Amino acid sequence: MSWPKRLFEFLGLRRSIVGMLSMGILVGMGEHMGEQFLPSYLEVIGGTALLIGLLNGMDNLLGAIYSVPGGQLAEWLGVKRSLVVFNIMSIVGFLFVIFIQRPWAVIAGAALFLSWTAISMPATMGLIARVLPKTKRTMGVSVQSIVRRLPMAIGPVIGGVLIYRWGWVDGIRIAFAVAIALAVAALILQQVLIEPDTPGKGKGALGIRPMLALLPQMSPQLRRLLVADVLVRFCEQIPYPFVVIWSTTRIAHAVSAEQFGWLRTIEMATAILIYIPVAFLADRSHKKPFVVMTFVFFTAFPLMLLFSQSLELLIAAFILRGLKEFGEPTRKALIMDLAPEDHKAGMFGLYYLIRDTIVSLAAFGGGALWMISPATNFLTAFAFGAIGTIWFAFRGTDLQTQTPPTRA
Secondary structure (H helix, E strand, C coil), X not given: CCHHHHHHHHHCCXXXXXXXXXXXXXXXHHHHCCHHHHHHHHHHCCCCHHHHHHHHHHHHHHHHHHHHHHHHHHHHCCHHHHHHXXXXXXXXXXXXXXXXCCHHHHHHHHHHHCCHHHHHHHHHHHHHHHHCCHHHHHHHHHHHHHHHHHHHHHHHHHHHHHHHHHHHHXXXXXXXXXXHHHHHHHHHHHHHHCCCCCCCCCCCCCCHHHHHCCHHHCCHHHHHHHHHHHHHHHHHHCCHHHHHHHHHHHCCXXXXXXXXXXXXXXXXXXXXXXXXXXXXXXXXXXXXXXXXXXXXXXXXXHHXXXXXXXXXXXXXXXXXXXXXXXXXXXXXXXXXXXXXXXXXXXXXXXXXXXXXXXXXXXXXXXXXXXXXXXXXHHHHHHHHHHHXXXXXXXXXXXXXXXXXXXXX
16 A cells, blocks of 8 residues: 555545545635634624624524534435535625625624534534544544644634735625635535435434434433533633734733734644644543543633733743644544434534533623623633533543554
């Protein structure tokens, strides 16, 4: 076997996986050129702190709601056709922001394009579970996570440059115009590379009720992971939309939009560097320590951010934020391992429906906490993260993936 084939085999790459990854790069690049700057853009066009909190809370809540059709359409239409639907939704959302410069239009557009990841995630995880064996699923999720973070690293830099060059309003509009072109290219590429799949048994069974029918099949181990995940996501989402505002306007030595874009690049580069080695180890050892470590990094970030008053300290904080991805692919692979074999996409959608519905409450409340003070926002987030980490450390399940037999 040639070294390119061995590399592709090691990384769990198949033709459909490559098509899915290519689509994620193009759509993600378009989204992240503007998404990170939306809170500041809302401030510029007249939005309040509560409206910014609403934007983040809505993103979480709709992410939860969208996981229902996301998981069920993947089983009803098949992965390939369902991804087309999700991509078109993003394009419509971009058009709202480009042509209507009002706070309500940003909210309406975000309702479509910010949830692309959530609505497509069940289909993506279902594709990985269908194409790859168990011993390659963590690696498959890790590669998907790396590729998904490439646009997270590059997109904000491009967006920051556009805003620096043309200002907040025109810069955001240009960014989303480019996003539409990339989304159209993704649609074409997806049709060429992703192989057709057979729709599942859920045809005609759309809605929340059929998905909730899977709840009795959620194992106690998966439920304990869900509890910890909810608490740690409270820690993430309470300060999430205010990180850009804190960094560019509130600290002693505020950074520019372009510098903030580079901070996001540093964060994503950190995440990318740790994915493959962690996935290699997690597929051959216990999963729990990797998940615990990622919860620790989630928890530490808002506390570190509170004391970051300069570019140098922000760089350290965003490196820490990148390290929170340490065990994320392992956590997703653990969800797939604990889900029933014939309902991987559906159970993944149910998990995110429950998680993000609850977490949206924290996201909505983040705006109110910010109005009290940034310190109140960050310290409350830290407290939730600490509780969730301790819960999983004592109550979480420690599964071990068996190493495939060594060839003679």
